Amino acid sequence: MFKQRKNKTFQYQSRFSKENQEQSEEKETSETEGFVSKWRTYRDINKRKRKGGFPIKMLLFILVLLLICMYLLENRFN
Numbered sequence: 001m002f003k004q005r006k007n008k009t010f011q012y013q014s015r016f017s018k019e020n021q022e023q024s025e026e027k028e029t030s031e032t033e034g035f036v037s038k039w040r041t042y043r044d045i046n047k048r049k050r051k052g053g054f055p056i057k058m059l060l061f062i063l064v065l066l067l068i069c070m071y072l073l074e075n076r077f078n
Contacts, residue, residue: 054062
């Protein structure tokens with residue numbers, strides 16, 4: 001009829017036990033390997049995503065050069 005509360009249970013392991021140290025060493029190596037492998041895959045994906053075409057700075061530079069050339073040619077032939 002009434003739900004009885006269950007006693008709390010904990011999965012406690014002491015810090016200095018040998019089993020805990022072995023598990024923490026395994027975790028550290030797997031975490032670093034996982035991080036490195038994830039970083040490499042994301043790095044490769046970002047290399048492939050480069051857009052084709054010119055960057056905006058290059059286009060502005062070409063535009064300025066074109067305007068200068070047009071100005072010089074107009075002044076010489078008038």
